Amino acid sequence: MARRAQPISASPGVGAALFVAALILGTLAAVALRAEAGRGLGASDWAALRFTLTQALLSAVFSVLLAVPVARALARRRFPGRSLLIALLGAPFILPVIVAILGLIAVFGRAGWISQALGFLGFEPLQIYGLHGVVLAHVFFNLPLATRLILQGWQETPAEHFRLAAQINAGAISMWRLLEAPMLRQVLPGTFAVVFAICLSSFAVALTLGGGPRATTIELAIYQAFRFDFDLGRAALLSAVQLLLTGAAGYLALKAARHDGPGAGLDRVLQRWDGQNTSARLFDLFWLLAAASFLLLPLAALLVSGLPGLPLLQASVWWAAMTSLLVAACSTVILLCLALPMSAAVALGRRGGVETAGILGLAASPLVIGTGLFILIYPIADPFALALPVTALVNAIMALPFALRILVPRASEVIAGYGRLGLSLNMIGWPFWRQVFLPRLRAQIGFAAGLGAALSMGDLGVITLFADPEVATLPLQIYRLMGAYQMQAASGAAVLLLLLSMGAFWILDRGGRWHAED
Amino acid sequence: MKYSVFAAALLGASAAYADTPELTVYTYDSFVSDWGPGPAVEKAFEAQCGCDLKLVGAGDGAALLARIKLEGARSDADVVLGLDTNLTAAAKETGLFAEHGVSADYSLPVAWEDATFAPYDWGYFAFVHNADAAAPADFKALAASDKKIVIQDPRSSTPGLGLLLWVKAAYGDEATAIWEALSDNVVTVTKGWSEAYGMFLEGEADMVLSYTTSPAYHLIAEEDASKAAAAFDEGHYMQVEVAGILAGSDQPELAKSFMAFMVSEEFQSIIPTTNWMYPAVTPAAGLPEGFETLVTPAKSLLLSADEAAAVRDAALSEWLDALSQ
């Protein structure tokens, strides 16, 4: 069958995907080409690979499985503060790693709140260091993301379908079979792939919560190759392994996802009639409370320790905050310029290549991208002068996989539902973008932009190699504060960062949804 | 100033300064931070050199060396400040450094004879603990105790590498046994010093690998005498921080005068309460009040640059094996 005509073209998206792939592979190649003969992969690297895969797999499985009941509870319950809770639940995801680790330890550590409570009751303190600690920390980081992605699946199920289910008086099992299972089958593989990819490149979290060098990941091996051995060849090789694994995992997961789209509805307000009996209510209540306490307690610990530090913040921290906001704004614009055409291209059927290019951003080691960019840029321009643009660009690439997971399902639905009508009205190219694609995706664009901005705020990324002492970002400034024993001020700055990230996320996310559900 | 750099960075243009010569010094991040020595050093040197001193932070010591290697002979840097003796062998091997030509009456516990790198400060690695708790007197006592420690990973952290060499310097072939005995004391291993120290302050461990001078910070800057460093009978491994001139510098004279300034009274008296290390040349006025409370190790351990380079790979794999059990 010949390819059907479509109102917009896939080529800008394919172009964006090529750009992303070129950037990631190009920087990798730049590092590899600078390498002198190194020592290849050794036994310890294979051990690191095994550990990396194990922890990433477990972390992704738990994050996704636990997210399903939480997302369902959020999808079918309405209560005061629900949207605030949804926004807050996203916080762990955007915290700088070092801050999140300290927050987690304040609650789950040997001297943490839970251990203290246990000690009070005469029990041994909690022992979180080990593989289970790594998984716990990764679930802490990724449960919110998984929940949001799955929740989005529920919210994108047209109101008509719930009405239909209510009409035939579908019970829990038939709801599952008719609506939830098909929706999950579509959403879970992509969610799993994203979480898996994030955990694959974990380093500081895995090492610290893993309790020692047993918990050596590939990213740590890259770090070692780079700074302990200055063996760029091995760094590039390890990075290639990481890319390959993520690419393969992403590709398989996306293959498994069905893209049949829930069909176009008429923008009716989503109303739910299912799950009104007591046991369902209790079930949802349990999951909401469990998730909220798991995710919010460490944040509360950070607030408790950080709020007294807020008044200590000096001008340099505020400047860093401004810089971070600026970087986040640029990064968000770049992110949307890449993600929107790419999501359109995926919706138009260019799935495998474009989506895989999108997910590579997660697999690329920030250290290798940073080094590669440095090698590429250094001969032609001053790396310091390009610090902010480069940071914004790399942050955008790192956020791209998330943005695609958010945009693609809806984009497919819009192309499937309205492509024909647009074409019959000669809405080709920009008119279709402006009148149909962008307005129909507004909620998703808001969510993706919010996430991109927040991630960019929190990400240290490549800034260290390019950092100019005069223009530090806020996360870098936090590290510098800690390095100068200014722990109190660092916690204060972490709270500031948290507030700014959450604020940026909330404003953009709300901006996209104000007309729609809640 | 901030505005203009901000704008220049955005436009992708580099700030150009007119007639005054510019001296570019690459160093580690915490040196240039507002709380580090950077601002005071910059002010003091610019007051006497008639030049613009540009301090550039590039991660930590190891990242600094990697940066220099990446940039090679075309580097804009005139001086690199912030390597330690564990890195100088590799740094020298690049052939990028020239002789410093500095002489000074160093107050280091060891003799200094390196024509390429000159020291500006030094310290002892030590386990810091809460002053009200008893501390073990050596590694063996630590291993035998139920004290919990947080340490840094030698693969990603300078103190982590220091500890590795400390145990190696003190115990040689016995190092593996020491690490095996210590493994149940190690709560966890962190990527860098900040994580470890933060965890210690949160109460997650009884002791943390840091410096003998760390309590001085709490005492002098926070008027808090609750932290102490444990004196170990085997002796303490030293960190000597050094600087060197790049052979490719376009300001060799200015670079030399900076090196001379570095060991001068003015620079050296900035160091103790900003970098929280011992100055390489004790200022005439002596050390700041509070430093006399610090433990002074009976024995100073330091592997030479070549020894350090020779043993570190083997020491690392011993460490990995012992702690991966």
Add this chain to the structure above:
Amino acid sequence: MLKIEAGLIDNGDFTISADFSLGAGDKAAIIGPSGAGKSTLIQALSGFLPLRQGRILWKGADLTPLLPGDRPTATLFQDGNLFPHLTAGQNAGLGLQPDLRLSKAQEERVGEALKRVGLEGLEDRKPSELSGGQQSRVALARVLLQRKEILLLDEPFAALGPALKADMLDLVSEIVTDTGATLLMVSHDPQDARRIADQGILVAEGRVHDPMPCAALLDNPPPSLKAYLG
């Protein structure tokens, strides 16, 4: 004259062949068993489904390479004829200007078209705030504004009640008579076909048959149609 020459249409599941012509200004009902390919024929004519072989001619010009929007056709589908996020006025206005940058005069024309279909004053309603019949009227207002020479209907009124459906067909009939457009409509209901169509096109057994007078076709159906009509 609308003409398909030696056409072969492939919708992925099956193919149908078509070779027929229909006079300009004719009103034809496309009749045939379920799944025979009636909608497929509409899609081929409107340009959503490329022909595998043959070509489509309108007044002697070859339409085959043209995109749907460039063809002289306006199409109403079974559903999804309106964009839910656009108002009635905007949905209709798309018939004039796909980018919705309407001039004052064009806005007036939109108002007139909505008035013509009985929706005066409802310009600012979104589809979800309109009844099913009103939604169909918005789509018809847009067809009016599109001023295309061929109107293709793929059962857009199937969801409406009999009286409402009859109203809509009458409105369609008025519109095509006013504008002189050629109409091809898929129909399941012989009553609908008789109501407005003068020609009948049978689609059955993998083939589009030549048009014949609608009444004759329905009064004296061939066996394949007879089974379907019951």
